[in-house]
Amino acid sequence: MTPTTTGKATMPIIITRIAACGLLALAAVATGCGDNVPVDTSKDLTAWSLTTTSNPSLPATVTATITGEGVFATVPVGTDLTRLVASFEDNGVDVDVDVGGTPQVSDETANNFTTPVVYRLTAADDTVKQYAVSLMVMVDDRADLSAFSFTAADNPSLNADVTATIAGTTITAEVPSGTDPRSLIATFTTDGEDVAVDQTEQVSGTTINNFRDEVDYLVYAVDGTQQTYAVTVTVAPPI
Secondary structure: OOOOOOHHHHHHHHHHHHHHHHHHHHHHHHHOOOOOOOOOOOOOEEEEEEOOOOOOOOOOOEEOEEEOOEEEEEEOOOOOOOOEEOEEEEOOOOOEEEEOOEEOOOOOOEEOOOOOEEEEEEOOOOOEEEEEEEEEEOOOOOOOEEEEEEOOOOOOOOOOOEEOEEEOOEEEEEEOOOOOHHHEEOEEEEOOOEEEEOOEEOOOOOOEEOOOOOEEEEEEOOOOOEEEEEEEEEEOOOO
16 A cells, blocks of 8 residues: 655655745845846046136136046136135046045035145945146236326325326326426326336336326236336316
8 A cells, every 4th residue: 555645744845945945045135136236336527617606706617627537727817726615526326525535515615726636536336536636827917007196195296186097008187287297106006017117117106207298107917918008197277
């Protein structure tokens, strides 16, 4: 008589199969089991700028050029490089950006750009890419006279200040009747580096000139640019 197979006889086999499946499941979890999402390695700096919103002292937004791992931008004359706030973007996911170990937040973190600043971008896989940001201040080519006058304080022969009119590069002024135009001291405002008359350096409020005839003021910019202003002084007729 053939023995009857019962459920008890097959249980060890079933338990063994369940255990095997469990081990396979654990292995699948450990290795990703086909559902593994690749870690993002992107860490490229895609944009860098100095906006007027974050830098109110700038007259306009400055957009940098990114070439390889170098970032280059030119800022206006007179820009204070010691505390500028950059706006930047990258193409990664969860990229950490720091400068010398200090975390960087776009439109918030200020840096001193008097020397190149290195931005370090760390991707989600901990790989790193660095960008050196270099700012150059525009060459100053300004050579203007924006104000010109003869003050009573510097010219005892005057009983009141005389303000000249500036029209382009022509400056005209009328002094009171009886004023000796041959020894007048001019007060002027310039954005140039130097001002000269007949190769003699002019100091506002100090240098005496003979204005009996036209006097040419030569203004020199920082970059060597020159501009000449013709100053004509007339003496008012007697009343």
